[in-house]
Amino acid sequence: MKKILIAFLFAPIVAFASGSVHLDKWPGTVADKPALQNGAKLFVNYCLNCHGASYMRYNRLTELGLTEQQIKDNLMFTADKIGEPMRVAARAGEQRAWFGATPPDLTVIARARASADGSGADWLYTYLRQFYRDDKRPTGWNNLAFENVGMPHILWELQGEQVLNKDHKLELAVPGKLSPKEYDQAVSDLVGFLVWMAEPMQEQRKQLGIFVILFLCVLFGFAYALKKEYWKDIK
Ligand code: HEC
Structure with a gap:
């Protein structure tokens, strides 16, 4: 009985640590405000369709050096008032039907994904760059950092399409709008925003x-x- 209890206690850690992938180090810092602003823009444009950040209010984005007017004009698509939280654009029930998994709230994802293998930032930076084409998946996408993930590759237009070659390595088969270097930078900015959001008070x-x-x-x-x-x- 005791053993079972202990197993349960550690189950979440084991689940995160298992299939341990090599994590690329996130190259950014939360002190870089222009990068965080760009990250916020990417987040509201590409992620808020499915994921909420319901512990984050739009007016806190002023701490990134934006004015309330800039926030209202460029970033606020899912709220009317500046004091409202960053709610998801679609409803959770609908998404479960589409993807077989509910997209989790991302307010504290950078802390939730911290593991023995690396920081949450490293995991996110790796995950968002390791989608590849997989015909066996309902979305048409798979991910080296998150096997059989329910999320499609939302940023594919920017990154292009990667495939797994016969050595089980990622290869860019179709180029995207951004060069690989530019894409890494964009993802780094986005991860910076997620890290900042997880602990804006740090x-x-x-x-x-x-x-x-x-x-x-x-x-x-x-x-x-x-x-x-x-x-x-x-x-
Ligand atoms: C079309 C809907 C959709 C969009 C848009 C989307 N996601 Fe997801 N996301 C999902 C779903 C569904 C899952 C759950 C996957 C699973 O559990 O298999 C997920 C999972 C994740 C996870 C893993 C969470 C965990 O379990 O730890 C992260 C991180 C993530 N998404 C980040 C992002 C970011 C960043 C963006 C914007 C660039 C984004 N997502 C845009 C649907 C979406």
Whole structure:
């Protein structure tokens, strides 16, 4: 019984770690605001059709250096008010019927996909570049990082069409609108946005940590003085 419980406990980790693929390192950083802006644009244009980011509000995109007007004009397709969350354009039930799997919410996907093999960013950067043509799949696409994935290759127009050659390596069979280098850059920007979204507070959080420690030091000083004051007559 105990063994079964332990197996259940670790099942999610095993599921993510299994079939461990080589992960390419994400080359970007969350400090690069223009890259994050481009990533946000790609995200609303290509991903929001199926995936929501329902813990993210449109007005938070101002933290990427955009004005509310720019957000309204260029990025807001699934909401009327700037304070609304980034909801999915289609309904979840419909998608299950199309793809046999519901596209998960992507707000924290960069954290959810972190594994022993690498960061969530590395996994996403690899996944979004490793779709290939596969006639055996209902969507016509498969993926080296996510075997038999239910998601079609949404960015195929940009990347072109890859196939698996006889050495089981990816090969660009039909070129896309972007060169391989440009495509990698676009995906890197998109991953940057996903990483930022998963933890938009990461910069502030570090500062808050220091503030909390300082506050505790000061509090300790007061508490100690107070204790001395209380006990001084008792001895
Ligand atoms: C046509 C609908 C559709 C679009 C558009 C789409 N996806 Fe997906 N996505 C799916 C489905 C369906 C799944 C679930 C696949 C599965 O479980 O087999 C999925 C899964 C994923 C996963 C894996 C989630 C996990 O299980 O960890 C990631 C990451 C992802 N999508 C990212 C993206 C990004 C980034 C974009 C935009 C470039 C995008 N998707 C656009 C349908 C879509």
